[in-house]
Amino acid sequence: MLRIQKVRIADIYVPTARRKLLHPETVRALAEDIVENGLKTPIQVREDGKRFVLVEGQHRLEAMKWLGEEAIDAYLVHARRH
Incomplete structure (x- = not known):
């Protein structure tokens, strides 16, 4: 199970x-929804040395940036590079 x-x-x-x-327009709509309801689904990232690489959830990530957030809930997954 993912944490x-x-x-x-x-x-x-x-x-x-x-x-x-x-x-x-999707980022803007998501940002409004996050303000009202919170982030419902965490993004997915994989570790790559000292950073994380986005696997899934770009619009959610950009919405959180737009809202001025410094951190986001994420699932750490083991994904291979494409």
């Missing part, structure tokens, strides 16, 4: 290919 842990947003790297898939 939720707090991860510093500054320590999360978003792969370049994922950045192209970002939709600002």
Whole structure:
């Protein structure tokens, strides 16, 4: 079973290919939902040396950045590189 842990947003790297898939209107809507209801689903990251690499949850991550948060709930997963 995966455990939720707090991860510093500054320590999360978003792969370049994922950045192209970002939709600002989705980020804005998610940010509003997070303010009202909290973050319901943690993002997924994998460890890569001293940083974490985003596996899933780019819009949630960007919404938390937009809200000025410094940390986010995340599942640490074991994923292979693509």
